[in-house]
Amino acid sequence: MKILKKAYVLLLVTVCALPLVLTPLFGESESAEKRDLSEFPSLIKDGKLNLSFTSELDTWITEHFCFRSELITANNALKATAFSTSDEDKVIVGKNDWLYFTETADDYLGLNRLSDADIGHIVTIAELMDEYVTGKGGRFVFAVAPNKNTLYPENMPAYYRRTKEPTNLERLTEALRGRPYFADLLGALQGAEEPTYHARDSHWNNLGAVRGFNAILDAAGKAHETYENIPYHWERTWDGDLDAMIFPSLGYKDQQAIFETDWTYAYTSNFHSEEDLLITTENADGDGSLLIFRDSFSNALLPFLAQTYQTAKFSRAAPYSLAELEETPYDTVVLEIVERNLQNLLTTAPVMTAPARQLGGTPTEAGSAVIKSHKLNGYLHFYGKLDEKAVQNVSHIYLKLEKDGDSRYVEAFPVYESALLEPEEDPTVHSNGFSAYVPVEDGEGAAVSVVVQTGENYAEYRG
Numbered sequence: 001m002k003i004l005k006k007a008y009v010l011l012l013v014t015v016c017a018l019p020l021v022l023t024p025l026f027g028e029s030e031s032a033e034k035r036d037l038s039e040f041p042s043l044i045k046d047g048k049l050n051l052s053f054t055s056e057l058d059t060w061i062t063e064h065f066c067f068r069s070e071l072i073t074a075n076n077a078l079k080a081t082a083f084s085t086s087d088e089d090k091v092i093v094g095k096n097d098w099l100y101f102t103e104t105a106d107d108y109l110g111l112n113r114l115s116d117a118d119i120g121h122i123v124t125i126a127e128l129m130d131e132y133v134t135g136k137g138g139r140f141v142f143a144v145a146p147n148k149n150t151l152y153p154e155n156m157p158a159y160y161r162r163t164k165e166p167t168n169l170e171r172l173t174e175a176l177r178g179r180p181y182f183a184d185l186l187g188a189l190q191g192a193e194e195p196t197y198h199a200r201d202s203h204w205n206n207l208g209a210v211r212g213f214n215a216i217l218d219a220a221g222k223a224h225e226t227y228e229n230i231p232y233h234w235e236r237t238w239d240g241d242l243d244a245m246i247f248p249s250l251g252y253k254d255q256q257a258i259f260e261t262d263w264t265y266a267y268t269s270n271f272h273s274e275e276d277l278l279i280t281t282e283n284a285d286g287d288g289s290l291l292i293f294r295d296s297f298s299n300a301l302l303p304f305l306a307q308t309y310q311t312a313k314f315s316r317a318a319p320y321s322l323a324e325l326e327e328t329p330y331d332t333v334v335l336e337i338v339e340r341n342l343q344n345l346l347t348t349a350p351v352m353t354a355p356a357r358q359l360g361g362t363p364t365e366a367g368s369a370v371i372k373s374h375k376l377n378g379y380l381h382f383y384g385k386l387d388e389k390a391v392q393n394v395s396h397i398y399l400k401l402e403k404d405g406d407s408r409y410v411e412a413f414p415v416y417e418s419a420l421l422e423p424e425e426d427p428t429v430h431s432n433g434f435s436a437y438v439p440v441e442d443g444e445g446a447a448v449s450v451v452v453q454t455g456e457n458y459a460e461y462r463g
Contacts (some may be wrong), residue, residue, distance in 0.1 A: 091246050098155035099242035101202040104147040104340050108156065110163025114343065117391070117431045119168070121414040122345050123175050124396070126335075128413060129322065130181045132352050133333045136325040141219045141334045142176070143183040144169055145204065145212065145297040148197045150339060151189055169339045181219060188215040198254045200240030206232070206257040209300035216301075217308065220332045222288070224308050232259045265306035274299035279314040281306035288331035293320040298336050318344075322352035323377065323437070347418040347427040349435035351379065354410035357398055359451070363460035366390065369450045371463030372420070373443070380443035383417040383435040386450060386461055391432045396453040399436050400460065403446040412436035412450075 043050055092100040106112040114122075126142045133140035146169060149156050156162075166174075169186060176182040188211045189196050189204075196208030204212065210227050217224045236253040243252050265283035269276070275296070283306060290305060290312040292298060298305075298314060306312050309332070315321075320335065337345065370384040382399055391397075391414075398409045416433025418425070434450060449462045 091242050092157065092160070093246075094155040094157055096155050096199075098152070098199045099201075099240070099246070100149050100156060101147075101242060101340075104149055104202075105160065107147055107167055107169070107340055108149045108153070108160060108162055110165050110167065112168070112343070113165065114168050114171075114346075114429065115431060117394075118343075118346055118429060119171050119175055120395075121431065122172060122342065124414055125345055125350075126176065126179075126181065128355065128411065129333075129335065129350060129352070130179075131355060132322055133325065133330075135355075136329060138325070138330050138333050139220045139222075140181045141183050141216050141332065142181055143185050143212065143216050143219075143334065143336045144172065144342065145295075145336060145338045146186045146189060147339045148202055148204075150186070152195075152197060167339075168342055172342065183212075183215040183219040185212050185215055188212060194257075198238060198240055198256075200243035200252065200254045201238065202242055203297055204300060205238070205255070206259060206300055210259075210304060212297075213301055213304040216334060216336070217332075220334070222308070222332060227259060227261075227304070230259050230261050232257045234258070263303055263307055265303070265312075268311075274302055275316075277316050281309075281312045281314075283307060283310060286310040286312075289329070290332045290334070291315070291324070291330040292334040292336060293317075294334070294336045295338055295341065297338050301336070319348045320350040322350050323379070326353075343429045344427070346415055346429045346433075349383075349413040349415040349417065349437075351376070351381075351437055353379075354399065354412060354436040354438055357409045357411050359398070359409055359453075359458055361456060361458050363400070363451045363458035365462070366459035367461050369461035369463055370421075371448055371450065373448070375440060376437070378440055379437040380440050381435070381437050382412070382443065382448055383415075383420060384433070384450070384463070385416060385421060385430065386432045386434070386452070388432050390452060390459070390461060393454050394452045395455070397434045398451040398453070399434070399438070400449045400451050401438065401443060401446040402449075403442075408442075409451065410436055410438060 041050065041052075090102050092102055092105065094100050129142070130140040150167065150169060153162055173184060173186055177184070189208055192207065192211065194207055195205065196211060197204045214224075214226050234255050235258050236255055237258075238254040238256040240252070240254045243254065264285050265281045267279065268282050269278060269280040271279060279302070286307065286309045288309050290309040292305065292312070292314050294301070294314055294316060302314060322333070325333070367387065367390065369386045371382060372384050373380050373382045375381070397412045397414055399412050401408050401410065412434040413436065414433070415435040416430040417435050418427040418430075421433070422428065449460050451458050451460050
């Protein structure tokens, strides 16, 4: 009996230790979350004893643990089946085998509602971008890709009770309705007969991408193939990002709509994947030029857009650099952003020359402001903040530049530069910021103050 007990204990210890022992040889080499895994830590770093070695080793073992994917898959499969939940905090297990991205829950529940002022600020940002692009001879398009649960709430778990209040996207859509540069992707996707989003992924499928593509190019006034008469079929070829997070070793394939067409565009950048920070394409059969500032929702848009334009540039860089239009003209400039990231528009301003303005009255001195600046690619970037009370009911924010006895005004973006003003904090939306890019030759040596417009009145705040 004692021998059997010892054998059992030895077997149990061996089974428990086996994954750790095999980790150096057969451990995880890539992440289902599509991120870089840590390297094995060094005991000596920069000629000194690495005091963080134990914590770094713990992280390395956690990420590379042998059979990690299999164990995660088994655990989450059990919990998803029995309790409709998982241990992966980025994934919501919904009904009918649907998965949702946890970061969209606040929008769904109405917990991150932007103020009316912030909705107005996003409209102003879009207006200023449209004015700039139009002034350079192009057409601007602003498009917001809806969250998956905005379009398909029926498969969300019952304990997520959706607010009856209009969402940020619904409020913004109403504020932008009728403006020629606005592509209403929410309206374009509603009422589709077949699913336009993947069941096991956070993004739209090719049917959703085509509807978004048509809405964007219609807003751009661009003649294009609609793909309405192009046949397609369904194939289980898609690796869902949410599925990979909770079932990394299952290898489940989601359905994808495959259009039966010949793609003739080619990559002119060093292409690795649709996640590249910068992608450029060309197509001799296409027409015109495109610059699109985008996120991962444009991965599926890329083939349709690249096929349409003779040259196209897809950028995921932030801030959005419209200054490129000073040297390179584009026929179409698109800003595509997903619903859950709308607040990002209020924390980082696009890089472009601030438009000159003539005020309809004389500003009166009202107080002080925090005004900072730094040089960036031929610009002086002026940014800062005002007292919260100073921006209540404000319609426009200007910078007053006094130099050599002359005063001139430029309009600033109503953006609070969180990364610059609060570099140690997570980006936060505030309604009292401003941000403007002025050519160095115009801004250097100038005395700068902030002027806010409320109705027909102007108030000046000095730094």
